[in-house]
Amino acid sequence: MSGLAHLWQSVRGWVYPPACGVCDVPLTTARQVERPFLCGDCESTLKAIEDGYCEICGQRDDAPQLRAFQCANCKNRELAFDFAVSAWRSAGVARELMHRFKYGQQVHLSRLLGSLISGVWRDERLLLESWVVVPVPLHPKRLRERGFNQSREISVEMMRWAPPGIKLEMCELLSRTRHMVRQAQLDREDRFRNPNGAFESKLGRLPKRFVDREKKLNLLLVDDVITTGSTVSECASVLREALEPDRIAAISVLRG
Numbered sequence: 527m528s529g530l531a532h533l534w535q536s537v538r539g540w541v542y543p544p545a546c547g548v549c550d551v552p553l554t555t556a557r558q559v560e561r562p563f564l565c566g567d568c569e570s571t572l573k574a575i576e577d578g579y580c581e582i583c584g585q586r587d588d589a590p591q592l593r594a595f596q597c598a599n600c601k602n603r604e605l606a607f608d609f610a611v612s613a614w615r616s617a618g619v620a621r622e623l624m625h626r627f628k629y630g631q632q633v634h635l636s637r638l639l640g641s642l643i644s645g646v647w648r649d650e651r652l653l654l655e656s657w658v659v660v661p662v663p664l665h666p667k668r669l670r671e672r673g674f675n676q677s678r679e680i681s682v683e684m685m686r687w688a689p690p691g692i693k694l695e696m697c698e699l700l701s702r703t704r705h706m707v708r709q710a711q712l713d714r715e716d717r718f719r720n721p722n723g724a725f726e727s728k729l730g731r732l733p734k735r736f737v738d739r740e741k742k743l744n745l746l747l748v749d750d751v752i753t754t755g756s757t758v759s760e761c762a763s764v765l766r767e768a769l770e771p772d773r774i775a776a777i778s779v780l781r782g
């Protein structure tokens with residue numbers, strides 16, 4: 527997608543009367559403010575990840591428990607982030623939305639996804655004074671094909687939905703150096719192996735006050751979907767080594 531096409535896709539949501547991004551039903555202005563580009567019927571089918579998710583990777587347990595627990599996915603694994611939280615289960619309407627956004631070039635849906643990812647703020651571990659928001663990058667080749675990085679677009683939009691008192695500052699501290707096979711095309715075992723060595727840090731982009739450590743450095747990795755946690759863990763490991771941050775959390779709109 528060219529830069530101009532991207533711009534047009536972005537403004538499309540403002541130019542046309544708003545409609546649901548899934549079923550195309552027209553939306554009232556009030557609804558559009560409350561939840562942009564999603565009707566109430568479609569929203570009611572979304573499944574939030576609330577009680578009873580893994581305290582490390584955010585995976586939901588099928589038999590939700592009220593106490594904190596660690597899932598089978600995290601046992602015997604070294605994950606480089608402190609914890610991950612996802613807002614919604616990747617299924618049905620949620621998956622369809624993400625598909626339209628990424629592959630149907632409906633960039634304006636970033637406003638909806640930015641609002642949906644804000645569900646993660648229910649997790650009190652995220653309620654710190656400030657976070658440096660780091661979108662998971664795309665490889666330049668894929669960026670050229672798609673015309674936008676979905677994680678970056680979601681990061682930009684999520685800033686306006688953060689709870690009051692939390693300062694978010696976006697800083698693209700990573701680049702992707704290896705072109706990867708799409709995760710969806712890999713089996714589970716390959717997904718664990720795939721990301722190794724795929725990212726590099728861009729430390730020159732970090733504002734000086736964080737380099738000088740006048741402020742605590744809390745890094746918030748943002749991805750569209752977390753599946754096994756391998757990609758965000760690889761990102762976290764590169765950042766941890768380069769910056770020794772106080773904390774690294776990962777958040778995503780969907781959990782596969």
Ligand SMILES: [Zn+2]
Pocket residue numbers: 546547548549550551564565566567568569
């Ligand atoms: Zn709808």
Ligand SMILES: [Zn+2]
Pocket residue numbers: 580581582583584585596597598599600
């Ligand atoms: Zn887990």
